[in-house]
Each structure stands twice: as structure tokens, then as C-alpha cells.
Amino acid sequence: MKRMETTCGYCGCGCGIYVNMADDGTMLGITPSYNHVVSKGKLCSKGWHGFAFVRDSRRLSNPLIKQKDGTFRETSWDEALEFAANGLKSAMTDGDNTDVIGVVSSARCTNEENFLMAKLARAGLKTSSVDHCARL
Amino acid sequence: MNDISDAELIMVIGSNTTEQHPLASTRIFEALEKGAELYVIDPRMIRLTDFSHGHAIIEPGTNLPMINAMIHVIIEENLMDEEFIRNRTENFEEMKASVVDCTPEWAEAITHVPADTIRLFARKYATTDKAMILFTMGVTQQTTGVKSIRALGNLAMLTGHVGRPSTGINPLRGQNNVQGAGDMATLPDYLPGYQRPEWPETKDRFTKAWGDISCLRGNTIIDMFNLMEEGKMKAAIIVGENPVLSDPDQLHTMHCLEKIPFLVVQDIFMTETSQYADVILPAASFLERDGTYTNTDRRVQLIRKVIEPVGNCRPDWWIINELMKRIGMDVDYKSPSEIMDEINETTNIYGGITHERIQEVGLQWPCPTKDHPGTPILHVGEFIRGKGLFTVNDFERIGDQRSEEFPFFLTTGRVTHQYHTGTMTRKVWTLDREYPHGFVEINTKDAEDLGIKMHQEVRITSARGSITAPAMVTDRIKEKTVFVPFHFAESPANRLTGQNLDPIIKIPALKVSAVRIEVAQ
Numbered sequence: 001m002k003r004m005e006t007t008c009g010y011c012g013c014g015c016g017i018y019v020n021m022a023d024d025g026t027m028l029g030i031t032p033s034y035n036h037v038v039s040k041g042k043l044c045s046k047g048w049h050g051f052a053f054v055r056d057s058r059r060l061s062n063p064l065i066k067q068k069d070g071t072f073r074e075t076s077w078d079e080a081l082e083f084a085a086n087g088l089k090s091a092m093t094d095g096d097n098t099d100v101i102g103v104v105s106s107a108r109c110t111n112e113e114n115f116l117m118a119k120l121a122r123a124g125l126k127t128s129s130v131d132h133c134a135r136l
Numbered sequence: 137m138n139d140i141s142d143a144e145l146i147m148v149i150g151s152n153t154t155e156q157h158p159l160a161s162t163r164i165f166e167a168l169e170k171g172a173e174l175y176v177i178d179p180r181m182i183r184l185t186d187f188s189h190g191h192a193i194i195e196p197g198t199n200l201p202m203i204n205a206m207i208h209v210i211i212e213e214n215l216m217d218e219e220f221i222r223n224r225t226e227n228f229e230e231m232k233a234s235v236v237d238c239t240p241e242w243a244e245a246i247t248h249v250p251a252d253t254i255r256l257f258a259r260k261y262a263t264t265d266k267a268m269i270l271f272t273m274g275v276t277q278q279t280t281g282v283k284s285i286r287a288l289g290n291l292a293m294l295t296g297h298v299g300r301p302s303t304g305i306n307p308l309r310g311q312n313n314v315q316g317a318g319d320m321a322t323l324p325d326y327l328p329g330y331q332r333p334e335w336p337e338t339k340d341r342f343t344k345a346w347g348d349i350s351c352l353r354g355n356t357i358i359d360m361f362n363l364m365e366e367g368k369m370k371a372a373i374i375v376g377e378n379p380v381l382s383d384p385d386q387l388h389t390m391h392c393l394e395k396i397p398f399l400v401v402q403d404i405f406m407t408e409t410s411q412y413a414d415v416i417l418p419a420a421s422f423l424e425r426d427g428t429y430t431n432t433d434r435r436v437q438l439i440r441k442v443i444e445p446v447g448n449c450r451p452d453w454w455i456i457n458e459l460m461k462r463i464g465m466d467v468d469y470k471s472p473s474e475i476m477d478e479i480n481e482t483t484n485i486y487g488g489i490t491h492e493r494i495q496e497v498g499l500q501w502p503c504p505t506k507d508h509p510g511t512p513i514l515h516v517g518e519f520i521r522g523k524g525l526f527t528v529n530d531f532e533r534i535g536d537q538r539s540e541e542f543p544f545f546l547t548t549g550r551v552t553h554q555y556h557t558g559t560m561t562r563k564v565w566t567l568d569r570e571y572p573h574g575f576v577e578i579n580t581k582d583a584e585d586l587g588i589k590m591h592q593e594v595r596i597t598s599a600r601g602s603i604t605a606p607a608m609v610t611d612r613i614k615e616k617t618v619f620v621p622f623h624f625a626e627s628p629a630n631r632l633t634g635q636n637l638d639p640i641i642k643i644p645a646l647k648v649s650a651v652r653i654e655v656a657q
Contacts, residue, residue, distance in 0.1 A: 006440045007429050009422030010555055012309030013137070013159040014431025014498075019423060019442040027423075027443060037497060038137055038431065044158030045553050045567060051423060053563040054446070058405055060418035061447020072416065077448065081455075084373075084415045085462030087398040091371035096350050099368050102360035105322035106376030107311035109452050110427025110439065111486075112475035114313070114320035115328060116456040117375060121354075123346035124465045128333065128354030132322040133377055134314050135277075135356065135643040 005033060009108070010046045015039030017047060027051060088125060097127040105132040137433050139513075141166035143302040145264035147175045147257070149199060149288070150274015150647070154183040155552040157308045160270075160432070173264070175257055177202060177249075178274065179547060180577070180619060181612035190256055193614050196545045197648035198247040200280045200531045203287040205243035205251075206258035208235045210294055215262035217296030224524055225293050231526035246531070248614070262295045266302040272310065274549075277647040282640040283529035293524045299515040309432040311556065312422070316430030319485065319501070324354030329483035345482050347466075356642050357383065358635065364392040371398040373459075375452060376419065380408035381557035381625060384633040384644040385600045402455055405559050408625055418449045421560075425451035427472040428494070430501070434511075436489050437498035535636030535645045538616070542598060542650035544582075545617045546632055549647075554623040562623070574605045574627030577619040578653065583609040586653065593656040596620065598649050601631040604656045618653060622646075 003018040016036025020028045030048055034041040053059075063080030064072035075083075091101055103121035105114050114132070121130035140146065140163035153161040164184065168174060174188040177199065185191040194202060210216060211232055221228050240251035247254075261267050269292065275284050288305045297303040309315045321328040331338040333351045342349050355363060357379065363369040365388070383389045393399065393412035401413035410416050424445040430436045445451070457469045469475050473491040480487055487504040499510040514520065538545065553570040555561045562568050576594055588594055590609045595602060596618065605620060605627035613619055622629035636645040 004440055004442045006423070006442055007312075007431075007437045009312050009429070009439070011157055012312060012314060012432035013157055014312065014429060014433070014435060014437055015159055016437075021442070025443060037435070038433070039159050042159060042162055045570070046158075046555060046561065049564055049566045050555070050561060051564075052566070053405075053560040054421050054423050054443070056405075056563045058563065059446050059449070060403065060405060060416060061449060063418060063448070064413075064416040066414050077450070077458075080415055080417060081458045081462055084400045084417065085459050087400065087414060088371050088373065088459070089463050091398060096352065098350055098352050098354045099363055100370050102355070102357075102363070102369055102372035103322075104357055104360070104372065104374040104377050104379070105317060107314035107317045108376040108422070109317065110313065110425070110472065111316040111320050111430060111436065111479065112427045112472040113375075113452040113456060114317045114322045115475060115479050115483075116453060116460070116469070118321045118328060119346055119467075120456055120460050120463075120465075121322075122327070122342070122349045122351070124460055124463050126348075126350045128324055128350045128352040129360050130322050130354060131324050131357045131360070132314075132317045133311070133357070133379075133382060134318055134323070135358075135641070 001028065003031065008047050010050055013038055015043055015047055017043065019051065027055070092125060097125055098129050101125045101127040101129065103127060103130040105130065107132055107134065137163055139302045140164055140268065141170070143167050143172055143266050143268045145173045145175070145260060145267040147177070147261055147267065147269045148184055149177040149269065149271045151270055151272040151308055152182045152549060153270065153308065156272065156310065156550055158552065160308055173260060175260065179614045179617050190253065192249040192253050192257060195246065195248045195614070196547050196617060197278050197280070197645070199275055199278065199284045200287055200529060201238065201243045201246045202249055202254060203284060203291055204235050204238040204529065204531065205240045205254045206261065207287070207291055207294060208238040209240060209255050209258035210262045211235065213259070215259065216294050220296035221294065224519070225526055226523045227526040231290055231528055234528040234530060261291070267295070267297050268303050269305040270308060271305065272308050274647055276643055277645060279534040279636050279638050279645045280531065281638045281643050286527040287529045290526050293526065298524065299513065299517065301513065307432070313429040315432060315434060316428070319430055324356055328479065329485050341482065358637065358642060358644060361389060361392040364396045367395065369396060372396055373400040374409060375402040378407045378409045378557040378559060381622065381628055381630060384630055384646055385635050386628050386631040387601050402452060404449070407557070407559055417455050418447065419455065420445040420449045420451040424449065425453070427453065428476065428491070434500045435498040436486070436494060436501065438491065438494055534639070536634060536648055536650040538650055542652050543616060544651050544653055546596065546598065546649040546651045547617060547619050547647045548622045548629045548633065549619060550623065551621050554621070556623065558623040574621060574624035575608045576605045577608045577610055577613045579613050579615045579617070580609055580611050581615055583607060586655070588655055594653055595656040596632060596651050596653050598632040598634065598651045600634050603627050603629070603631050618651065
């Protein structure tokens with residue numbers, strides 16, 4: 001068995017957790033980090049149990065594009081990214097796009113990802129309409 | 137957060153701490169064991185109230201008059217910290233004049249909290265040395281949210297409860313990285329590090345780093361949806377959010393998503409929102425990628441890739457990087473740590489926070505340089521703006537009011553075992569079995585009057601829409617008030633909530649909606 005230290009992904013407490021894994025990489029469970037500055041060896045029910053969704057069979061595992069009949073078909077990353085980028089690009093005007101393109105980021109994403117989202121919005125899509133769920 | 141356990145008095149306003157921030161609540165219990173006193177302001181009896189020394193069972197939406205009345209009492213009984221007011225604040229006289237008429241009796245009529253309870257809270261708070269305030273969305277998600285927080289600022293400055301250990305007004309941040317998302321400015325009115333778009337140096341700095349940028353005050357989520365409805369907004373990208381369940385006025389949100397011509401959604405599961413997408417990009421979960429989160433203490437901590445992403449999922453940073461390249465931006469990030477290097481350069485408060493430095497223990501911003509130790513407490517010695525400014529915050533009734541048609545107030549919230557819209561936790565059976573479905577808490581007396589029995593299906597209706605859920609008949613909620621958690625798609629609380637916004641920062645009043653309730657037919 002091996003274990004790896006990381007930070008819980010649920011609330012804003014930011015508890016330290018160890019993820020225990022079998023040698024083949026199967027997740028076995030979570031152990032609190034005993035000397036972590038926030039959690040001090042304790043965890044709530046979400047901390048202890050909340051990892052199990054990661055291997056849920058309902059996880060999206062391939063990019064999806066909507067078809068004419070409203071259903072989705074699986075596709076490659078290349079096609080999906082090209083389709084997404086073209087859709088966003090063709091909405092862009094020559095001027096500022098603040099009222100034309102919206103960018104909604106997430107408190108579930110990392111700092112690095114949020115930084116990129118802010119940059120994508122303001123420097124890439126030329127829109128100042130970038131927000132996340134802090135108000136909700 | 138460790139400061140909580142050394143406090144001598146803790147006042148909790150609009151925070152169900154044991155349910156939403158379980159590990160923060162352990163600190164409250166540590167403080168109680170050491171003899172601290174606990175005062176709670178909340179329309180519901182929550183777990184904390186079982187241990188509290190005082191509970192103000194408040195009418196939803198009326199925190200502001202309660203706080204102003206406490207300020208009135210402290211001034212009237214001369215319990216202020218005059219030295220603090222003289223040396224570190226300004227505008228005291230104007231603030232004082234504004235609360236002259238805010239007597240506890242005046243507040244009792246509005247808040248339904250007995251005048252003597254208000255006096256008790258004020259005296260205890262003012263006369264305890266290490267007194268701290270904890271609050272969350274129960275304060276902010278009201279039309280007077282900003283004013284209430286400013287009034288709490290007045291209260292803390294008036295009594296010198298700022299800038300010292302175990303004092304201050306402390307928001308507990310709801311989601312793992314809501315602090316960091318704000319710091320990184322996925323916000324319409326800031327660039328990273330809380331730099332205002334209209335400041336000339338902001339535009340210079342980011343134009344140099346990023347090239348030509350849109351540097352305006354943009355639209356909030358709520359306004360973006362309104363622009364979709366008007367047909368002005370042509371495209372949108374939504375990453376890791378489920379506004380169909382989390383945003384107010386669900387039917388309106390769904391209608392807007394139907395109208396937007398092009399929608400990209402990035403998420404880990406198919407959600408109520410991703411159904412509306414033209415293209416869905418499957419993302420990695422928090423155990424499948426590297427990066428940093430910033431907790432409610434402003435502590436920047438590492439997350440590590442523990443397992444490979446399932447299927448063909450990719451980390452969000454990788455997906456965004458690919459999109460940036462394909463819309464023609466000159467970027468090619470190889471790792472989150474490389475992105476952090478750019479954050480160091482552009483964002484002063486994160487200037488010295490590198491992945492290397494936080495391998496063992498996280499750092500608290502502001503941390504401007506590579507040899508800076510981080511900052512555990514803000515406003516020590518001096519406020520960031522210099523002198524602390526007392527503000528005038530007059531109460532006014534905006535938004536939903538009780539009426540003959542809608543005599544109840546609905547307040548929304550969460551339960552411990554579920555998280556936000558349940559996208560993750562409802563797929564963990566050991567969590568989901570604890571609260572497998574939504575419910576509506578209703579006071580025993582109201583239930584009797586309406587002929588509602590425990591677990592009976594009831595219909596709740598507001599001006600926006602209508603939902604059903606089983607009744608949870610209890611004495612633990614104020615009369616004429618109902619509570620519905622918003623995790624559950626089958627009983628979506630946000631079909632009932634409305635677009636009454638705080639006029640200053642446009643946070644919707646999710647905690648106060650007028651509704652009626654009846655046995656479901």
C-alpha cells in the first residue's frame with residue numbers, strides 16, 4: 001500500500017488528507033493528516049467518504065458534441081476542442097465582447113485554473129464578463 | 137482558524153457551522169471547553185444553538201437592524217473602545233448619529249428578537265476582550281447583505297475587536313477554493329489580486345503580461361443570464377458549475393440556457409446544466425490533478441494528482457490551455473507550477489507563493505516575496521486602507537415581503553452529508569443514504585394549522601415557481617418560516633428563490649423568499 005498527501009476538495013476549511021492506494025493504484029480510502037494545521041487529525045463525513053464519486057461509472061469519460069436530435073455523441077479531444085474554440089471565436093466581435101461572451105468559472109477549480117480562466121476571458125475572448133459562484 | 141479556539145466569545149451569524157464547516161466547528165467546541173461563550177443569530181435552531189449561551193431567533197432578512205441595535209446599545213451604555221476609535225478609525229460621529237433611533241425595542245418589532253436579548257448580545261460582545269464574529273451566506277445572501285457586513289465592521293471597530301488574535305469578523309468560505317477563485321479574479325470587477333480594472337496601473341500591468349485585454353467591469357453571472365435571455369449574449373463557457381440548481385429562479389435560468397446560441401460546459405458528470413451544452417469537455421476531479429487551493433484562512437495549499445484521470449478526462453488547466461491556443465493565444469503551459477510562476481509575477485499578494493515553498497505546509501497571503509513568511513492576521517496595527525471607516529447602514533425593506541398570498545419566508549441552506557448541487561456527494565452511497573432526498577422544515581404549530589403531518593408531501597410555491605418535498609415537522613425552526621436544502625434536483629429550492637439582488641454587489645437574496653405552503657395534491 002502507498003499513500004499520498006493532498007487537500008480535501010469539499011469546503012473552505014482545506015483539511016489535509018492522505019489517500020491510501022493499493023499497489024495497483026486502486027483507491028482504498030482516506031486517512032486524516034495528523035499534524036495538518038487545519039484538520040489536526042480529524043475529518044468530517046465528506047472528508048472520510050467523499051472520494052468515492054471519482055470512480056463512479058456515470059463519470060463523463062469522453063468529450064461529447066450535441067447532435068441535431070438533441071442527443072450527444074462521443075468524440076475525440078481534437079474535434080471537441082476545435083468545435084468549442086470555433087464556436088467561441090465566431091461569437092467574437094471586432095470590439096469588446098463583454099456583453100457578447102460569458103465565462104463562468106468555478107470555486108472547485110484550482111488557483112492556476114481560475115487564473116487561466118480570467119486570462120482566457122479578458123485577454124483571449126476580450127470579455128470582462130467572467131464570474132464564479134461566490135455569490136451563490 | 138486556530139484563532140477560533142482561543143476566543144473568549146464567539147458570535148455566529150447566519151452560519152450553520154457544524155453542517156457546512158465541520159472542522160471549523162471543532163474549533164468552536166475547543167473554545168467552549170476552555171470556557172468561551174457562544175452566541176448565535178439564526179432563524180433556525182441549529183446544532184450550535186444546543187451549546188450556545190444565547191440564541192437570537194431572528195426573522196429572515198433582518199440581521200441589519202439587529203446589528204444596528206447592538207451598536208446603539210454599546211454607544212448608549214458607553215461600552216466602546218474609545219482609544220481604538222480615536223487612533224484607528226474615522227467617521228464615528230456620522231455612524232453614531234445614524235443609529236440614534238435604532239433602539240432594541242425598534243429592532244424587536246422588525247427582527248422578532250426580544251429587546252433584552254439584543255441588549256445581552258451587545259453587552260457580552262462589547263465587554264469580552266477576545267470576541268470574534270463568524271458569518272457566512274446567512275448574512276450575505278440578503279438584499280441588505282453588504283450593509284450588514286459593513287455594520288458588523290462598525291460593531292467590531294466600535295469595540296476594538298479587530299487586528300488582534302481571536303477577534304475580527306471572519307467569513308467562513310463555503311467551497312474549497314472560493315477564496316482562491318476570487319483571488320485569481322474570476323470576477324467581473326477585478327483582475328488577479330483584487331486589482332480594479334479602472335485603475336490605470338492595472339491595465340498597464342496586465343497589458344504588459346497578457347497583451348491587449350478587456351479591462352472593464354463586466355457582467356455578473358446573474359446579469360450574463362439576463363443578457364442571454366435578451367439575445368445579446370452569443371456564446372458562453374461554464375466550467376465546473378451547475379447554475380440550474382445553484383442559481384436563483386430556476387425556470388428563468390433554464391430558459392436563458394435554452395436561448396444561448398453556443399454553450400461549452402466543462403464538468404466531471406453530466407449535470408442539469410450540461411444538458412444545455414453544444415459541447416461537453418470531461419474534466420479531472422480534485423484527486424486527478426495538481427494545483428493549489430486557497431482555504432478560508434487565505435492559506436494556499438497544494439493538491440496532488442493521486443490517480444490518473446478516469447477514461448479520457450483531462451485536468452481543467454490542460455483543457456483551458458488547449459482552448460486558449462486554439463482561439464489564437466500565444467500560450468503553452470506545461471504544468472500548474474508554470475502557471476503559478478505567472479501568478480507570482482502579476483499578483484502581488486501571491487508574489488512569493490511557489491509550489492516549491494508549500495510542499496509541506498501552505499502559506500497565507502499576502503505573501504509578496506519569496507522570503508516573506510505569509511500573513512496569518514490582516515489589519516494588525518493598521519487597516520489596509522489606513523484608518524478604519526465607520527459607515528452608515530440604514531435598514532430598508534427590499535425584495536420579497538410576507539403577504540396574504542405568500543405568508544411564509546423560505547430560507548435555503550445545506551446539510552452536512554451533501555455538497556452544493558450534489559453532483560459529487562449524491563454519487564457516494566455512504567453520504568447519500570444520510571439524506572437521500574430533499575425536505576422542508578416547518579414549525580410544529582404551522583404544520584398543525586395547515587394539517588401537515590411528518591413526512592407528508594407538501595407543495596411550496598413562490599412567485600417564481602413551485603416544488604414538492606416531504607415535510608420535516610419540527611420546533612427547531614421559527615414560526616412562519618420554512619427551510620429547504622438546495623442540493624436536490626427533485627425538490628430544487630432555487631425554483632422558488634428570486635432575483636432580488638443586493639443593490640451593491642448583486643448577490644441574490646437566496647435566504648429570503650416569500651412562499652406559501654400546502655399539502656400536495
